Amino acid sequence: MIVKLQGVVQDLIWHFRHKNLDTIGHWLSETSRIFFYHRIEYFVLTRSLKEPLPSLKARLPIAYHVAEPDDLSCLKDTILPSKLAYFRNRLAHGRICILGFHQNNVAAYGWTTDEVVFNIDNLQLRLGPGDAYVDDIYTLPTYRRQGIGGELHLRCLQYLKERGFKRSVLIVRMDNVPALKIDKKLGYKESDRLSFRRKFFKREYRYHNDRF
Numbered sequence: 003m004i005v006k007l008q009g010v011v012q013d014l015i016w017h018f019r020h021k022n023l024d025t026i027g028h029w030l031s032e033t034s035r036i037f038f039y040h041r042i043e044y045f046v047l048t049r050s051l052k053e054p055l056p057s058l059k060a061r062l063p064i065a066y067h068v069a070e071p072d073d074l075s076c077l078k079d080t081i082l083p084s085k086l087a088y089f090r091n092r093l094a095h096g097r098i099c100i101l102g103f104h105q106n107n108v109a110a111y112g113w114t115t116d117e118v119v120f121n122i123d124n125l126q127l128r129l130g131p132g133d134a135y136v137d138d139i140y141t142l143p144t145y146r147r148q149g150i151g152g153e154l155h156l157r158c159l160q161y162l163k164e165r166g167f168k169r170s171v172l173i174v175r176m177d178n179v180p181a182l183k184i185d186k187k188l189g190y191k192e193s194d195r196l197s198f199r200r201k202f203f204k205r206e207y208r209y210h211n212d213r214f
Contacts, residue, residue, distance in 0.1 A: 039201055044173040046194035046209070047185055051163045051170055056188060060153040062104050062145070068161075069099040069111075076101070076108045080142060088124070095122045100161065102154045104145065110154045112139040114162060125173075126207040132168030139181070152184045159188065 067073075074089055081089070092113065093099055102110040116134045118127040129135060136158050141151040159170055173196055174181050195210040 040199070042198045043176045044196040044198065045176055045182070045192050046196050047172050047174060047190035048193040049159070049170045049188060049190045051159065051167050053189065055156060055159055055163065058149065058152040058156045058187065060149040062109070062148050062150065064102045064104055064109060064150055064153060066100055066102050066154065066157050069093065069101050073101060074099070077111070080108065092122060095119075097123070098161070100154060100158055102150060102157075104150075108142065109145040110139070110141040110150045112154050112158050113137040114158050116167065127171070127173070129171060130169075132166075133171050134162045134167045134169070136162075136170050136172045151181075152187065155184065155188060 071090065071093055074086065074093065077086060077089070089099065092115075096117075097113055097115045100112050100114070101108060114134055114136050115123070116129065118125055118129055118135050120126055123135075123137075125137075127135060136155065139151050139155050139158070141148075141154075162170060170190075171193075172185070172190070174185060176195075197206075197208045197210070199206045199208075
């Protein structure tokens with residue numbers, strides 16, 4: 003709990019440095035609301051990597067590369083300190099982060115791995131042989147509505163396919179309509195549903211049918 007509170011304090015300081023008072027107030031309200039109880043409903047989506055990949059092209063020229071540990075420093079003004087520390091830990095444990103840059107400015111990022119471990123990935127997800135998990139495809143607000151998220155996700159799929167993976171697995175919130183539209187274009191289909199609930203520091207994950 004002490005570590006969690008330390009993270010909240012660091013994130014608050016970051017907000018004072020980078021955001022306005024209205025944004026800080028909204029973040030504090032949301033953080034307080036979900037600190038003791040939080041629930042999310044997800045779709046579990048899968049896509050065969052044996053099938054041809056679609057063609058998606060961003061409307062801006064984006065350069066992509068697999069991140070090295072030092073590359074994550076480009077995100078320090080973009081994401082909360084607690085999340086940056088989480089990202090560094092994931093990278094240190096072999097997770098792959100693909101960064102997208104526009105004119106040397108980070109525009110988007112995404113993650114993938116063939117192993118999901120709760121202590122590292124903060125998730126309970128069962129992957130089978132040949133599966134890879136695609137996670138946290140994120141486009142910075144100033145670069146949204148340019149097709150960058152879809153192209154970056156496609157780059158993740160190409161990366162996995164070139165390395166012999168057979169299937170991509172992801173989870174997406176049921177209310178995330180923009181992401182679901184992109185996932186459909188990329189050929190994903192619903193395989194299961196996942197309910198997440200947190201009471202204080204107890205986390206519960208429940209898969210609805212274990213089909214995926």
